[in-house]
Amino acid sequence: WLVLGIESSCDDTGAAVLRGDGQILGEALASQAGIHEQWGGVVPRLAQEGHKQAIDGTVDEALRRAGVATGDISAVAVTVGPGLGLCLEVGVRKAIHIAAEHRLPLVRVHHMEAHMMVTRLPPPAEASETSRPADPRQPDFPFITLLVSGGHNMAVLTRGVGRHTILGSTIDDSIGEAFDKTARLLGITKVPGGPHLERLAKDGDPKVHPLPKPLAKTRDKVLQEGCNYSFSGLKTAVRTLVERELHSAKSAALSEEELHKAKADVAAAFQHMAVRHLCERASRAAGWALELEPGTKCLVVAGGVAANQAVRKGLEEVAREHSLQMCCPPPRLCVDNGVMVAWAGIERLLLGLFEEPPSADSADSHVEIRPRWPLGERDPRSQQQKV
Numbered sequence: 247w248l249v250l251g252i253e254s255s256c257d258d259t260g261a262a263v264l265r266g267d268g269q270i271l272g273e274a275l276a277s278q279a280g281i282h283e284q285w286g287g288v289v290p291r292l293a294q295e296g297h298k299q300a301i302d303g304t305v306d307e308a309l310r311r312a313g314v315a316t317g318d319i320s321a322v323a324v325t326v327g328p329g330l331g332l333c334l335e336v337g338v339r340k341a342i343h344i345a346a347e348h349r350l351p352l353v354r355v356h357h358m359e360a361h362m363m364v365t366r367l368p369p370p371a372e373a374s375e376t377s378r379p380a381d382p383r384q385p386d387f388p389f390i391t392l393l394v395s396g397g398h399n400m401a402v403l404t405r406g407v408g409r410h411t412i413l414g415s416t417i418d419d420s421i422g423e424a425f426d427k428t429a430r431l432l433g434i435t436k437v438p439g440g441p442h443l444e445r446l447a448k449d450g451d452p453k454v455h456p457l458p459k460p461l462a463k464t465r466d467k468v469l470q471e472g473c474n475y476s477f478s479g480l481k482t483a484v485r486t487l488v489e490r491e492l493h494s495a496k497s498a499a500l501s502e503e504e505l506h507k508a509k510a511d512v513a514a515a516f517q518h519m520a521v522r523h524l525c526e527r528a529s530r531a532a533g534w535a536l537e538l539e540p541g542t543k544c545l546v547v548a549g550g551v552a553a554n555q556a557v558r559k560g561l562e563e564v565a566r567e568h569s570l571q572m573c574c575p576p577p578r579l580c581v582d583n584g585v586m587v588a589w590a591g592i593e594r595l596l597l598g599l600f601e602e603p604p605s606a607d608s609a610d611s612h613v614e615i616r617p618r619w620p621l622g623e624r625d626p627r628s629q630q631q632k633v
């Protein structure tokens with residue numbers, strides 16, 4: 247059978263058609279890069295407008311590339327949350343419309359579950375025939391996931407589809423947000439700034455400006471000893487540093503080259519400490535997960551920030567320390583896309599976790615979305631009120 251996946255939770259409109267065995271037949275992505283730049287972040291109303299304009303074309307494109315029509319599809323999977331309500335609505339409306347028209351089962355997909363589950367997507371048929379019968383990088387349950395994206399920063403123990411325990415999450419910003427905000431402080435105007443900051447950090451020396459380690463001085467025992475994250479203090483420290491090093495009288499006399507180096511040093515210092523904090527907590531989470539599920543073999547790293555080389559290197563070390571295999575989706579599937587939604591849908595379909603076809607009139611009525619949808623229960627050791 248064939249599953250159509252639709253994604254519209256943030257600023258990318260994605261669609262894909264996958265065969266039941268996970269082979270990708272067609273995919274399409276409409277990015278809103280450029281639209282939000284002048285606002286310094288994603289503007290929900292503008293993003294919704296972008297999705298509305300792109301949704302029909304993106305779905306048609308995915309179907310065309312797969313060489314199929316909507317009538318050939320066996321089920322529709324769609325992200326219903328978490329994400330921006332206005333944006334989710336566009337994708338969900340489209341999915342319900344197609345499902346109602348062709349009497350297809352509908353699978354409601356959790357965006358973060360899709361980000362992690364896409365790691366389990368079987369490799370393309372040609373690749374699997376030539377080599378490995380079972381790719382060790384395709385994680386079996388249970389596994390640990392570090393979700394490092396623009397909206398989330400979480401360590402999760404996953405025992406199966408829909409069976410997640412949150413070992414830790416951020417009490418303020420996600421690492422992606424911290425990268426983006428630091429990029430802006432350093433004068434990077436591109437959105438998102440994260441990848442540009444990584445590039446800048448390559449020219450810098452992280453030892454020039456030692457930054458404080460997040461949560462190192464907290465007296466809160468849960469924060470001190472648990473797997474939660476905090477990135478806002480680091481961002482404030484960077485702001486102070488930028489004001490001192492880059493906006494002072496001293497920096498006014500710098501040549502362009504010296505200014506670049508000064509910025510690069512700050513970028514490198516930030517990245518170094520952000521990765522250290524991420525890894526310290528990830529290592530603790532790995533310890534907890536192995537206590538809870540000694541059979542855990544993989545550390546999955548998913549979300550946009552998984553593309554960062556320093557993050558990968560740090561987490562590879564963490565995985566090695568705990569004798570875990572690090573597993574990442576291919577970079578193209580780390581950012582929001584329709585493939586991950588279709589695959590998460592297939593995993594759910596196989597378990598019977600889907601809804602009967604919606605009735606024709608439901609397409610125009612209220613669509614149920616879940617902008618805040620917790621992934622699962624929290625481990626009591628990191629139980630923390632949001633501050």
Ligand code: ATP
Binds near residue numbers: 256328394426440442
């Ligand atoms: P969520 O999935 O939590 O709803 P999202 O889908 O917006 O959020 P992603 O698309 O997974 O987030 O990731 C985008 C984030 O990844 C941005 O913050 C971006 O700056 C960051 N990012 C991407 N590449 C890199 C990189 N090389 N280094 C650092 N950050 C990066």
Ligand code: FE
Binds near residue numbers: 357361395581582
């Ligand atoms: Fe995402």
